[in-house]
Amino acid sequence: MRRAAPRRPKPGKAPKRLAAADREQQILAEAIRFFAEVGFTGQTRELAQRIGITQPLLYRYFPTKQQLIERVFKEMFLKRIDPRWTALIRDRKRPLEERLLEFYRHYASATYTYEWIRIYMFSALLGNDINQRYIGIVEKNILKPLCLEIRHHCRLPLAPETPISEAELEHVWVMHGGIFYYAVRKYVYHSRVAANFDAIVRRAVRAMLVGVAALGAP
Numbered sequence: 001m002r003r004a005a006p007r008r009p010k011p012g013k014a015p016k017r018l019a020a021a022d023r024e025q026q027i028l029a030e031a032i033r034f035f036a037e038v039g040f041t042g043q044t045r046e047l048a049q050r051i052g053i054t055q056p057l058l059y060r061y062f063p064t065k066q067q068l069i070e071r072v073f074k075e076m077f078l079k080r081i082d083p084r085w086t087a088l089i090r091d092r093k094r095p096l097e098e099r100l101l102e103f104y105r106h107y108a109s110a111t112y113t114y115e116w117i118r119i120y121m122f123s124a125l126l127g128n129d130i131n132q133r134y135i136g137i138v139e140k141n142i143l144k145p146l147c148l149e150i151r152h153h154c155r156l157p158l159a160p161e162t163p164i165s166e167a168e169l170e171h172v173w174v175m176h177g178g179i180f181y182y183a184v185r186k187y188v189y190h191s192r193v194a195a196n197f198d199a200i201v202r203r204a205v206r207a208m209l210v211g212v213a214a215l216g217a218p
Contacts, residue, residue: 024061027051028075031068036115039122040069073130076119078137080110086141089149096153097205100146104179104201107142112183121188143172154213167218175208 018026027047034047044065048055062068088103111117123130147168151158179201185191194200 020061023053023057027053027058027061027068028071031072032076032115032119035069035072035122036118040126040128044068069128069130072119073133076116077130077134080116081137081141082106082110083141086145089142089145092149092152096149097202097209099149100205101198101201103142105198108179108183108197112180112187114187117183117187121184138176139169143169143176146172150209150212153209156212156217158217165218171208171212171218175204179204 030051031047034042034050038046044058045055048058051058062071085103085106088099088106091099120131120134144164147164148160150156150168150172151160182193182197182200186193
């Protein structure tokens with residue numbers, strides 16, 4: 001009796017067994033897509049099904065859902081913050097408007113994506129502290145240095161060691177949040193947005209600098 005020939009895997013089909021590091025990265029990548037689509041209320045059972053693995057195998061790499069969320073936070077938010085952004089903002093050899101335009105190009109490239117924006121919004125709705133931690137980093141490394149650069153640009157009579165006021169910080173948040181809302185409209189509301197991002201940023205920056213100069217010291 002002739003034995004049946006062994007079945008060969010279909011072309012293009014991924015092997016069932018992966019190295020531990022590859023499997024972990026596979027789970028993380030799919031978790032980012034999954035949470036961006038359904039939010040953090042999505043069940044790990046459904047996530048495992050999407051990946052094509054068992055839930056116990058998923059838990060072997062991420063023992064709890066919260067640990068998986070923390071890893072997503074590190075991958076999507078912490079690893080995308082570039083320390084060179086602060087140096088760029090502080091580089092007074094270049095006009096401030098030019099520095100900010102370049103900064104927002106880099107910042108948008110790193111963060112204004114479908115997954116980043118939606119995970120950020122879902123986290124806020126869930127009450128997760130991811131947003132608070134990220135906001136703290138943004139204020140320390142981006143917005144507060146920017147406040148000092150605005151003082152210098154607008155020749156405000158405030159010493160660099162003078163504490164940054166709430167009014168100063170909120171004014172910068174208004175500009176930063178307005179630019180961020182461009183991405184929210186695009187990836188959350190799926191509404192029409194202007195194609196020329198540079199023009200949007202340049203106008204927002206100019207309006208803020210003219211406004212601060214007109215208002216004077218807070």
